[in-house]
Amino acid sequence: MILPRLALRNLLGAGLKTWLNVVVLSFSFVVIIWSQGLYKGMGDQARVAQTDAEFGGGQYWQEKYDPFDPLTLQDAHAAIPESLQTKIEKGEAAPILISQATIYPEGRLQTILMKGIDPAQSVVNLPTRFLDQENEDLPVLIGTRMAKNTGLKIGDTVTVRWRDVQGTFDARDAKIVQIMKTNVPTVDQAQIWVPLDKLQALTRMENEASLVILAQDTREFPQTSGWIHKDMDFLLKDINTLVKTKQVGGSIIYIILLALAMLAIFNTQVLSIFRRRKEMGTLMSLGMTRGKIIQLFTMEGAMHSVLAAVVAAIYGIPLLLSFAKKGWAMPQAMDDYGIALGEVLFPVYGTGLVIGTTVLILLVTTIVSFLPTRKIAKLKPTDALRGKMT
Amino acid sequence: MDNSYLIKTDELVKIFPMGKSKITALNHVNLQFKKAEFSGLVGPSGSGKTTLLNIVGSLDSPTEGSATVMGRKIEDLSHKQGAELRNRHIGFIFQTFNLLPVYTVFENVEFPLLLLGLSAQERKKKVMKALEWVQLADRVKSKPAQLSGGESQRVAIARAVVKEPKIILADEPTANLDAENSHNILRTLEKINRELETTFIFATHDEKVIRYLRRKITLIDGKVARDEVFENPVGKGEGQ
Structure with missing residues (x-):
């Protein structure tokens, strides 16, 4: 010392x-x-x-789903397997259906993703309850970034065009029912959120989804054919x-x-x-x-x-x-x-x-x-x- | 080895390389020093006084021959063993005092005891005793910069004496001091020599020091020219 x-x-x-x-x-x-x-x-x-807001406690991706490949997106959907359906019914998972679409805000054309989500879900922290509007034909939830880029406001109507499972084009006027403020750009930019059942009906993909988000406390991850489990390490990489x-x-x-x-x-x-x-x-x-x-x-x-x-x-x-x-x-x-x-x-x-x-x-x-x-x-x-x- | 000698040199040679040539500082020196001697190496500059002191103090090693200190051959000692010998048995007093500037008087004197691993209580007791020897017990908190030359040398003496070594080697200890301070210092050293039976070896060409010596060894060109013993040195009682 x-x-x-x-x-x-x-x-x-x-x-x-x-x-x-x-x-x-x-x-x-x-x-x-x-x-x-x-x-x-x-x-x-x-x-x-x-x-x-996005990853929950992990996700199951339909095997063709690749968020970075727009060419395969149209085919990246499948019927939700029974094991995941059980979790969805218990409120432990939320299915998301994703379809490419085009909107025409103020006469301009913009390619976007149209994402269908259950308005009653509580798996991810998105204000999807605003989509629960029986009077509206196609209620739409967008983020502040999307609103800023398109100039859309609550109550505005915008034309949305998409292709169904057969590849047939269809279009409809949608109403902006809520603009959400979120820190997460990947649930905001270049996308609109619509009720899952409406999107399934519009695309003729009944009971289908592109991915399923699991609740954050999920501990069991069942093996499902045609669906790939993506853990948090992968999603946060x-x-x-x-x-x-x-x-x-x-x-x-x-x-x-x-x-x-x-x-x-x-x-x-x-x-x-x-x-x-x-x-x-x-x-x-x-x-x-x-x-x-x-x-x-x-x-x-x-x-x-x-x-x-x-x-x-x-x-x-x-x-x-x-x-x-x-x-x-x-x-x-x-x-x-x-x-x-x-x-x-x-x-x-x-x-x-x-x-x-x-x-x-x-x-x-x-x-x-x-x-x-x-x-x-x-x-x-x-x-x-x-x-x-x- | 004859055990009655604390220090013994046999055919001691020290050669320093100087560029392409060599300088022989010590040339076959044979000397013995007994316990409680008060002796000095005298001679002109370059005669080998400091070199001999350095070898005896295990700060340097011989080129040829042998130097035995306290039964240990200097040429065979490792750095660590040399350091241990100095730490336990040898005290040094230098011409320029060599006090550690950031330490107080107390801390400077305490330093060798810290290396010996003594307890704080023991250290304090020994330091105060040593400072009383040199009459500086009232300056414990002073820093070297606040001391006069005479006081600084007295602190250096206290530091050399504090561990009560068998041998004290003093290289020109009065060279930077006036006559009065020199006599004070020499009287103190003589008293320590008498009371503690410490062997003193000086390297000096200062007449004041030489007058106190009981044994005077004159070195010329690295050789022992004369080795004289004085029963009653003339310096005793001077400067009082």
């Missing part, structure tokens, strides 16, 4: 130089935790929103990849900041070893081994990060907590970011993040502090006492 005490004593004895390094390093602590917390918050928010990519991009800022702090510490260490040769000689004459002197100087450098952690905690904890509470308002342009961000982003700082960052900085600082001290291993005590470097 003698070395840490001596190292701390030497470090604090160096005064302003130490504190300058410590302050720069503490910025790295706060920025790393803040930015990583922000990305974690972004990922968590996106996952929750997407799970809530794109979000996870996107968040990871953003995280890597964001890391560049803190890598630069950390590099600057490390450069300052490296410089301090090199100067220390150059200027304090006589001190090293004295330590050797007092009976300290070269190994112990290397440890002492390395520890001195590494302790910058310990002090930085303390300083970062003093101003960083209130700052980061207030940020986590108030969140960060996302600009409107971020709505096209590709994932469900929401209007305010709340950073999430986990214990793992804080401990991980502390360990990372401590490790990097120790390595950077150790590198210049290797010169001490070659130092002759007599040369050191004369202030000479061997």
